[in-house]
Amino acid sequence: MNVKKSSKLANLDLWKEWKEHGSLEAKNQLIESYLPLVEYVSSRMSIGLPSSISKDDLISYGIMGLIDAIDKFDLDRGLQFETYASWRIRGAIQDALRQGDWVPRSVREKAKRIEEAYGVLEQQYLRSVTDEEVCEYLGITLKEFQQMLHDVSVTTVFSLEDPIKEEDSETRIATVIDDKAPNPESALHRQYLHEMLSQAIDRLTEKERTVVSLFYFEELSLSEIAEVMSLSPSRISQLHSKALLRLKGVLANSKHQLFSE
Template sequence: MIHQKPNARSNDELWQEWKLERRHEAKQALIESYVPLVEYVASRMAVNLPKSVSKEDLIGFGAMGLIDAVDKFDYKRGLQFETYASWRIRGAIIDGLRQNDWVPRSVREKARRVEEAYQKLEQQRMRSVTDEEMAAYLNMKESEFRQVLQEISFASLCSFDDPIKDEESETRLSLMVDEKAKNPEYTVNELFLKETLAKAIDKLTEKERTVVSLFYYEELSLSEIAEVMSLSPSRISQLHSKAILRLRGALGRLKPQLMEGS
């Protein structure tokens, strides 16, 4: 539970002063009241990132996401600002990590190869493929394939926040969040995407579905999930990588249709 800093005026009053009267002191007060949310999101993400990544850097990136969230949030829609801001903060942190190239190009290339392999094999066979089948397709030993999954775990964590369409900000991950009152022009595509994502999740193995649920819905860290599932952190990392690459593959097949409909 995130506790905001106490403020003499209620947040409802501050939102009205900022959005209706454009009082910048109200905007600053809102930002200051939600700073703990930035620290919370950064701390949760830091657990799953390499030790070389500074938590202070994450907080700095996340602060930009909070400012963006305060600018763009429509308090009249009845949404929880904490939920909206959390995804903006997370997205800003991911963007900051990408811009600073925390993921080596070689790792990104491995992630792309595995994603394409999942997409092709599972489309051909109309089912989830095994590690053995993936390793054979990629011309490597099964142990080597698992090592690759371990190496690309950070890349797969970031890549699920990539835009569905290159020129827009809607991400695959945003489809996993329950949001209300979307703009009408997004309704048809969004329903189609959510249906496809739901079917893709159903095709994951039981362990992969559990990891996705605990990580994205319950917001547990990978190490916490390892404790819950009585598996090693490296095994959880592999399961997460496989699940996300499979989901990316399933949604990636829709990209040409989305581009045609845009």
């Protein structure tokens, strides 16, 4: 990551001026200090999006998320601001994209069908299911499945701000944020979801795990990953989509089981 992150401690005086005294000048300086974070998140999220969506638009949406993060950040909560702000920035960008309805309904339906297939089949077999098994469940050919993955690749901009289920208000971020005084029931739910996510990652194929690791941890672009793995960019995009849809399917199915018990 080629972004110089500002430390919360380095900006402590500004934070105190803003939080304790409501100094707008301090707030503006904080916004300016963290603008590189907006550019970084926007660049990452622009991968795979249609060319009609400009990076400048993403940055504009992201800045709104940054401002919201600065307004709501609690100095005493124990989180690094950069982590918290990244969630808010990504969430603001995705909210704007959803409101703009840039993905056709038919494509969203395809993504939901694949996600459901992974959730159901991997719960049934307790392992990573094959493309052929997913095709049988969906009643389609392997060629049709590959085309579906290509079609939905632009919808797999993964975010912890996304609801675990579309009709649900609880987000993935709720499974990783630790409040000062969590109640035992919510702590148990978070632990359960952590375990299920860990199991889901273990069920990814070797190539899918490699793509996820290089993209989210080594922070390579999809084109760079294609070079590393000696595969085409379109194949890397397909592996990325399959991995995220598999993870989302398992999370949705696991949460359904948790609250139906």
